[in-house]
Amino acid sequence: MADHSIKGKVVLIAGGAKNLGGLIARDLAAQGAKAVAIHYNSASSKTEADATVAAIRSAGAEAVALQGNLISAGAVETLFADAVAAVGKPDIAINTVGKVLKKSFTDISEAEYDEMAAVNSKVAFFFLKEAGKHVNDSGKIVTLVTSLLGAFTPFYAAYAGTKAPVEHFTRAAAKEYGARGISVTAVGPGPMDTPFFYPAEGEDAVAYHKTAAALSSFSKTGxxxxxxxxPFIRHLVSDGWWITGQTILINGGYTTK
Structure with missing residues (x-):
């Protein structure tokens, strides 16, 4: 019987320096992970990456921060190679990388579309590919998507549209890697109270999102x-291993599928 506990495991988190990725890194270290490799995109995130590394080490785990722009297959290959060299082959690989664009369909430029597709789809595809090559048997792979995959809404064609392929990538990877006991899932949070959310939204939209979930009135910010x-990520990469090939929307009733 495979060991599905987090204790003693090696973790790789793309986008793991701050916000949700940083909190996941800290949490898995606190749950007994042996080592956590976190990725961050640019020098502007180095301070947060260093703070997350320090927190992981304080929890008793090994830690390393790896910088890179992952929008090429080679960059993702390098990330996995560097992580393996630094802390060993991962048992858990989590991709939190993403970019939001809220804009009218008719105003989206080709350059904007290409950037959204690169960050949200291409990175996810090659992360799943490299995870399939490097994650240990009975490992866990999670990709962050968006609850907008369950919405019927304007202005998010480029964002939700370039996250949508990850559902298909996840199903294919789950089937292909399942013979090795590897579970593969996608997680779609609702609008999150992080700096990632606010720049894309106007005041009216923020006010709407803060009341749109069924449980909004029980949330500190809505x-x-x-x-x-x-806690859901923690479950999926441990005792929740039997869930695979699925997209899980975690949003307090903001959208459903």
Missing amino acids: LTDINDVV
């Missing part, structure tokens, strides 16, 4: 709190 998402 939005999805990253602290409420982390």
Whole structure:
């Protein structure tokens, strides 16, 4: 019987320096992970990456921060190679990388579309590919998507549309990697109370999102709190291993599928 506990496991988190990714890194270290490798995109996130590394080490785990822009297959290959060299082959691989664009369909430029597709679809595809090559048997792979995959809404064609392929990537990877005991899932949080959310939204939209979930009145901000998402990630990469090939929307009743 495979060991599905987090204790003693090696973790790789793309986008693991701050916000939800940083909290997941801290949490898994606190749950007894042996080592956590976190990725961050640019030098502007180095301070947060260093703080997350320090927190992981304080929890008793090994930690390393790896910088890179992952929008090429080679960059994702390098990330996995560097992580393996630094802390060993991962048992858990989590991709939180994403980019939001809220804009009218007719105003989205080709350059904007290409960037959204690169960050939200291409990175996810090659992360899943490299995870399939490097994650240990009975491992866990999770990709962050969005609850907008369950919405009927304007202005998010480029964002939700370039996250949508991850559902298909997840199902294919789950089937292909299942023979090795690896579970593969996608997690779609609702609008989260992080700096990732606010720049894309106007005041009216923020006010709407803060009341749109069925449980909004019981949330501190009305939005999805990253602290409420982390326990689900923890479950999926441990005792929840039997869930695979699925997209799980964690949003307090903001959308459903």
